[in-house]
Amino acid sequence: xxxxxxxxxxxxxxxxxxxxxxxxxxxxxxxxxxxxxxxxxxxxxxxxxxxxxxxxxxxxxxxxxxxxxxxxxxxxxxxxxxxxxxxxxxxxxxxxxxxxxxxxxxxxxxxxxxxxxxxxxxxxxxxxxxxxxxxxxxxxxxxxxxxxxxxxxxxxxxxxxxxxxxxxxxxxxxxxxxxxxxxxxxxxxxxxxxxxxxxxxxxxxxxxxxxxxxxxxxxxxxxxxxxxxxxxxxxxxxxxxxxxxxxxxxxxxxxxxxxxxxxxxxxxxxxxxxxxxxxxxxxxxxxxxxxxxxxxxxxxxxxxxxxxxxxxxxxxxxxxxxxxxxxxxxxxxxxxxxxxxxxxxxxxxx
Amino acid sequence: xxxxxxxxxxxxxxxxxxxxxxxxxxxxxxxxxxxxxxxxxxxxxxxxxxxxxxxxxxxxxxxxxxxxxxxxxxxxxxxxxxxxxxxxxxxxxxxxxxxxxxxxxxxxxxxxxxxxxxxxxxxxxxxxxxxxxxxxxxxxxxxxxxxxxxxxxxxxxxxxxxxxxxxxxxxxxxxxxxxxxxxxxxxxxxxxxxxxxxxxxxxxxxxxxxxxxxxxxxxxxxxxxxxxxxxxxxxxxxxxxxxxxxxxxxxxxxxxxxxxxxxxxxxxxxxxxxxxxxxxxxxxxxxxxxxxxxxxxxxxxxxxxxxxxxxxxxxxxxxxxxxxxxxxxxxxxxxxxxxxxxxx
Numbered sequence: 204x205x206x207x208x209x210x211x212x213x214x215x216x217x218x219x220x221x222x223x224x225x226x227x228x229x230x231x232x233x234x235x236x237x238x239x240x241x242x243x244x245x246x247x248x249x250x251x252x253x254x255x256x257x258x259x260x261x262x263x264x265x266x267x268x269x270x271x272x273x274x275x276x277x278x279x280x281x282x283x284x285x286x287x288x289x290x291x292x293x294x295x296x297x298x299x300x301x302x303x304x305x306x307x308x309x310x311x312x313x314x315x316x317x318x319x320x321x322x323x324x325x326x327x328x329x330x331x332x333x334x335x336x337x338x339x340x341x342x343x344x345x346x347x348x349x350x351x352x353x354x355x356x357x358x359x360x361x362x363x364x365x366x367x368x369x370x371x372x373x374x375x376x377x378x379x380x381x382x383x384x385x386x387x388x389x390x391x392x393x394x395x396x397x398x399x400x401x402x403x404x405x406x407x408x409x410x411x412x413x414x415x416x417x418x419x420x421x422x423x424x425x426x427x428x429x430x431x432x433x434x435x436x437x438x439x440x441x442x443x444x445x446x447x448x449x450x451x452x453x454x455x456x457x458x459x460x461x462x463x464x465x466x467x468x469x470x471x472x473x474x475x476x477x478x479x480x481x482x483x484x485x486x487x488x489x490x491x492x493x494x495x496x497x498x499x500x501x502x503x504x505x506x507x508x509x510x511x512x513x514x515x516x517x518x519x520x521x522x523x524x525x526x527x528x529x530x531x532x533x534x535x536x537x538x539x540x541x542x543x544x545x546x547x548x549x550x551x552x553x
Numbered sequence: 554x555x556x557x558x559x560x561x562x563x564x565x566x567x568x569x570x571x572x573x574x575x576x577x578x579x580x581x582x583x584x585x586x587x588x589x590x591x592x593x594x595x596x597x598x599x600x601x602x603x604x605x606x607x608x609x610x611x612x613x614x615x616x617x618x619x620x621x622x623x624x625x626x627x628x629x630x631x632x633x634x635x636x637x638x639x640x641x642x643x644x645x646x647x648x649x650x651x652x653x654x655x656x657x658x659x660x661x662x663x664x665x666x667x668x669x670x671x672x673x674x675x676x677x678x679x680x681x682x683x684x685x686x687x688x689x690x691x692x693x694x695x696x697x698x699x700x701x702x703x704x705x706x707x708x709x710x711x712x713x714x715x716x717x718x719x720x721x722x723x724x725x726x727x728x729x730x731x732x733x734x735x736x737x738x739x740x741x742x743x744x745x746x747x748x749x750x751x752x753x754x755x756x757x758x759x760x761x762x763x764x765x766x767x768x769x770x771x772x773x774x775x776x777x778x779x780x781x782x783x784x785x786x787x788x789x790x791x792x793x794x795x796x797x798x799x800x801x802x803x804x805x806x807x808x809x810x811x812x813x814x815x816x817x818x819x820x821x822x823x824x825x826x827x828x829x830x831x832x833x834x835x836x837x838x839x840x841x842x843x844x845x846x847x848x849x850x851x852x853x854x855x856x857x858x859x860x861x862x863x864x865x866x867x868x869x870x871x872x873x874x875x876x877x878x879x880x881x882x883x884x885x886x887x888x889x890x891x892x893x894x895x896x897x
Contacts (some may be wrong), residue, residue, distance in 0.1 A: 247747040248718075349833050374836055375607075404606035404774065407832040409818040413832065430747055433822025434777075457824045475752040477781040479804070479819050480826065481891050485760065487781065524715035 208235040209425045215273035217258045226497045228254040232448035241426040243440030250446040252429045256395045261296035307337035310386040314398035322369040327366030330385045337389045355385040376407035397429045440515040455532040465534045467510045561768045562595040567627035585841045599770040602783030608791045614740035615738040615772045621654045656729040660741035662721030665714040668784040673709040676727045698731045719750035738770045776819045788812045791838045791848040798874040805888045808876040813886040
């Protein structure tokens with residue numbers, strides 16, 4: 204029987220061994236990506252959202268980065284077919300197997316399309332290269348036609364001319380469209396979008412988000428969408444994971460997360476941003492403090508030093524586990540559960 | 554307190570054209586009209602938000618006002634204790650002395666602070682440069698300013714690299730405010746910061762405004778942030794102002810089609826809001842080669858023949874609400890309806 208998850212991440216740990224010490228950029232992250240669905244990952248800089256997805260494609264530079272534990276299972280069996288899962292965490296990051304997956308089964312759209320396209324080759328040649336690498340039996344003349352067709356599909360006008368343009372000749376929005384065209388050229392099962400609209404203007408951002416959602420419907424792929432913008436995540440995601448300092452602190456369906464945020468960090472994020480469609484508040488309700496330095500993470504819950512609901516003697520003693528508080532809603536907080544991370548059962552904290 | 558409606562700054566027909574030079578002889582072959590006839594006024598103690606997409610000239614406008622650039626043309630009249638000074642006509646020494654009155658807060662707290670200077674030197678430098686204070690007095694004033702922006706006195710001997718982005722932005726704010734300017738141009742002051750830090754800095758800017766009687770020109774692209782801080786909002790598109798109004802009025806009742814689409818493109822942190830979004834086709838015009846007529850007409854859903862030939866003037870449609878659109882009084886545009894009550 205086919206697995207209904209496309210990707211299953213179990214207890215992923217990606218650490219960086221630096222002179223100053225070990226940075227636990229991703230420290231025990233587990234989630235599933237269901238076929239055809241969008242998982243949004245939200246968090247501030249340093250929360251490990253990008254390292255998580257780079258780990259999936261094995262793009263974390265090593266040294267200093269290493270996947271020290273965990274599994275990244277890609278379930279290929281589709282339409283009832285049963286195929287063994289591949290653990291991407293076990294693959295050689297430079298090996299043939301992961302290279303066959305990158306760009307074909309799993310592809311990625313980056314934040315800044317200027318730096319992710321090579322500047323010395325035309326857009327078309329870069330898309331054609333992807334197609335020739337991953338699709339057997341395609342002749343190079345057909346590949347050019349396919350590239351033009353892909354550019355047209357993402358709404359690039361005069362695709363037959365733009366195919367010969369260099370990246371610098373396109374505007375930011377057009378480059379991001381071309382990037383999406385390249386990512387989708389081999390019909391991936393999973394698209395990873397890492398802040399794909401952060402560098403763009405709002406009107407262009409709106410165009411790109413609609414395009415991504417329309418293409419997802421058409422292709423039926425799953426998407427992992429990373430952003431720090433709560434407005435963007437509300438629009439695109441089916442399921443949302445909130446990350447803080449290398450861990451998921453809350454995960455729920457998108458409506459549940461916005462209607463019933465439970466973790467103090469999620470609540471803080473939602474009430475700290477200005478909401479344009481609500482009455483204006485005289486002052487924003489800011490979260491106190493700053494994200495701590497990765498070498499000086501507080502003991503116990505990593506958010507404890509900024510948390511308005513901090514319980515002395517509890518929150519600074521142990522890391523709470525990500526525990527289910529309702530159907531499909533998981534929260535890592537002692538306000539809701541006294542299960543400590545790493546222990547299966549805990550004799551009640553009193 | 555100053556009179557509610559007293560003007561601090563009046564900008565009349567400001568133009569900033571950057572020449573495009575080509576070839577060995579660097580002949581000028583054209584102009585990028587970054588700011589093309591902008592007129593606006595800022596009242597004492599208010600915040601005027603200036604919004605628009607990248608390349609619309611909002612930053613250039615801010616830089617002209619503090620005379621980082623020398624504008625090609627136009628008047629920038631600063632009203633200071635009963636006298637009116639045209640900043641654009643000042644000579645160099647006059648300008649140097651005048652700069653105390655206007656300061657700028659920059660977007661990127663990583664590149665706007667000299668990495669080889671300590672906090673004390675960074676924040677004290679403007680006082681030295683203007684000969685306002687030195688020695689112990691300088692240190693006292695710096696320490697006072699640094700605590701006003703939420704840093705500690707122990708931070709004074711440290712270098713910028715040991716601070717987070719939010720703290721660096723606080724240093725930049727202290728440096729701008731230490732000489733007690735009257736007008737502060739904030740150029741995207743929070744857009745490089747993390748979400749949780751953004752709201753802290755927005756609150757800080759608002760607190761400092763009331764404590765120090767500041768007037769802000771707040772240049773930003775994020776409509777939600779601009780609305781939070783601004784009394785009035787000016788919307789800019791390809792070098793021109795297209796609409797100026799009280800901020801809540803602009804949100805609820807935009808009169809220019811560009812403002813309408815800009816508002817509808819703001820992503821709402823609300824998954825139930827499945828919008829009837831007005832998608833804007835195409836991209837902003839090239840300011841070196843702006844279309845004739847209304848600059849917005851190639852993307853405008855309400856475009857008619859006159860828009861392709863005649864440039865609409867910025868006219869006052871209702872008191873305080875200025876619009877540059879031929880059909881401003883005929884169109885019914887969609888604003889933001891705040892059906893949602895504030896979060897508790």
